[in-house]
Amino acid sequence: MAYNLSVINRNAREDPEAFARECESEYHSRLEMAVGMIRKNISRSPIVLLSGPSGSGKTTTAKRISDELGRSGIMAHTVSLDNYFRSVSPDSTPRTPTGEYDFESPLCLDMELINAHFAALARGEEILIPHFRFSTQSRSKSKFTAMRLMGSEIAIFEGIHALNDIITRVHPDAFRLYISARSDVADDSGRTRFKGTWIRLIRRVVRDSFFRGTSAQGTLRMWANVRRGEKLHISPFKNSAHCLLDTSMQYEISALKRYASEAFGDIPGGAGRFDELRLILPALELFEDISPELIPPDSILREFIGGGKYTY
Numbered sequence: 001m002a003y004n005l006s007v008i009n010r011n012a013r014e015d016p017e018a019f020a021r022e023c024e025s026e027y028h029s030r031l032e033m034a035v036g037m038i039r040k041n042i043s044r045s046p047i048v049l050l051s052g053p054s055g056s057g058k059t060t061t062a063k064r065i066s067d068e069l070g071r072s073g074i075m076a077h078t079v080s081l082d083n084y085f086r087s088v089s090p091d092s093t094p095r096t097p098t099g100e101y102d103f104e105s106p107l108c109l110d111m112e113l114i115n116a117h118f119a120a121l122a123r124g125e126e127i128l129i130p131h132f133r134f135s136t137q138s139r140s141k142s143k144f145t146a147m148r149l150m151g152s153e154i155a156i157f158e159g160i161h162a163l164n165d166i167i168t169r170v171h172p173d174a175f176r177l178y179i180s181a182r183s184d185v186a187d188d189s190g191r192t193r194f195k196g197t198w199i200r201l202i203r204r205v206v207r208d209s210f211f212r213g214t215s216a217q218g219t220l221r222m223w224a225n226v227r228r229g230e231k232l233h234i235s236p237f238k239n240s241a242h243c244l245l246d247t248s249m250q251y252e253i254s255a256l257k258r259y260a261s262e263a264f265g266d267i268p269g270g271a272g273r274f275d276e277l278r279l280i281l282p283a284l285e286l287f288e289d290i291s292p293e294l295i296p297p298d299s300i301l302r303e304f305i306g307g308g309k310y311t312y
Contacts, residue, residue: 001182001183001246002183002184002185002186002190002192003183003184003185003186003248003250004185004186004187004188005185005186005187005188005193005194005286005287006187006188007250008185008250008251008253008254008287008288009254009286009287009288011250011251012251012254012287012288012289012290013288016251016254016290016291016294017294019250019251019290020251020255020290020294020295020296023249023250023251023252024249024296024299026249026250027247027249027300030245030246031061031064031065031068031245032068033243034065034177034243034245035065035068035069037175037242037243038065038069038154038175038177039069039072039074041173041175041242042074042152042154044173044175045122045171045173045174045175046121046122046149046152046153046154046155047118047121047122047154047155047157047171047173047174047175048065048076048154048155048156048157048174048175048177049157049162049163049167049168049171049174049175049176049177050062050065050156050157050158050159050162050177050179051158051159051160051161051162051163051164051176051177051178051179051234051237051238051241052160052178052179052180052234052247053160053180053200053226053230053234053235054160054200054204054226054230055181055199055200055201055203055204055207055304056179056180056181056200056247057179057181057203057247057300057301057303057304058158058159058160058179059078059080059158059303059310059312060298060299060300060302060303060308060310061158061179061245061247061300062078062156062158063078063310064298064300065156066078066156067298069154074152074153074154075150075152075153075154076153076154076155076156077147077149077153077154077155077156078155078156078158079129079147079155079156079157079158080157080158080159081109081114081157081158081159081160081161081162082132082134082159083129083130083131083132083139084109084110084113084114084130084132084159085108085109085110085132085139086108086109086110086139087137087138087139088101088137088138093108094107094108096225096228100225102225102229104160104225104226104228104229104230104232104233105229105233106161106164106166106233109159109161110130111164111166111167113130114157114167115166115167115170115171117129118157118167118170118171118174119170119171121147121148121149121155122171124148124149124150125148126146126147126148127146127147127148128144128145128146129144129145129146129147130143130144131143131144131145134212160229160230160233160234161233161234162176163176163178163234163237163238163240163241164233164237165237165240168237168240175242175243176240176241176242176243177241177242177243177245178237178238178241178243178244178245179244179245179246179247180196180200180238180244180245180246180247181196181197181199181200181203181246181247181248182196182244182246182247182248183196183199183246183248184196185253193283193286194253194283194284194286194287196248197227198280198283199248199252199253201223201280202253202256202259202260202263202264202280202284203256203301203303203304204219204226204304205219205220205260205263205264206256206259206260206263206304206305207303207304207305209259209263210304210305210306211306211312216262216263216264216266217263217266217267219263220263220267220277221272223272223273223277224272224273225272227273247300249300249301251290252301253284253287254287254288254289254290255290255291255292255294255295255301256292256301256304256305257284257287257289257290258289258292259292259305260280260284261281261284261285264277264278264280264281264284265281292305295307297309298310
């Protein structure tokens with residue numbers, strides 16, 4: 001699927017507020033479809049596995065699903081698989097081909113503990129969810145979150161490796177959801193002018209700059225390895241999902257443009273995929289601006305710019 005650049009710009013000029021509402025409504029409809037499928041699977045498993053590459057909006061999607069289920073009387077707990085990262089160690093943490101720590105590898109996760117916790121939850125037992133401190137790159141030795149599923153409660157575990165077959169082959173009845181910003185933007189001739197992968201990149205650049213203490217240049221330097229990790233460890237498992245959900249929205253490039261333009265005007269020399277990255281700034285300039293103030297509090301875009309209803 002591709003959005004049309006002319007349609008986006010016409011709507012952005014004529015009635016940006018109505019355009020934003022329409023785009024958010026379309027995303028909500030996709031979300032409701034996924035929620036309906038999750039409801040049907042509850043009798044088989046209390047576990048939902050939500051995966052997607054970087055910048056897909058996994059955390060907000062999990063929270064929105066939890067809210068939708070709650071409205072129908074089903075309590076859902078959301079858990080980030082990032083908490084199951086193993087403490088970084090020069091002896092055990094996997095490396096990239098260039099010798100750096102490979103944080104995109106599923107081997108960074110404590111898969112044995114994840115599988116043990118899923119099995120315990122299915123038996124109605126309590127688990128102690130660990131806490132990973134990104135500031136120290138280590139798992140806390142004293143901080144845990146207790147969780148037990150009662151009655152028809154479910155747990156939504158979200159993370160880039162949630163659909164890895166190390167997990168899914170042990171828990172085949174868990175509901176599997178794969179999300180990504182999957183839609184390109186094309187011009188009237190059908191030529192792609194903005195890639196879906198670029199949408200995810202601008203989301204990540206903005207979020208890392210605002211909330212993770214990583215400069216735009218730092219994120220852009222990491223992007224080649226992020227994409228390498230996606231192709232090796234994430235995309236191969238997407239077709240095992242029960243549901244594929246597109247989290248892109250037609251108006252979002254216009255709404256995020258002002259945050260991203262400066263970043264892509266200063267791409268660091270030596271950055272991987274440099275030739276591709278330098279195409280993004282002129283592509284951003286093709287879009288009419290939309291005020292970020294029109295983004296609603298529960299939008300998936302608030303995960304990247306802040307100011308929303310959810311805590312991350």
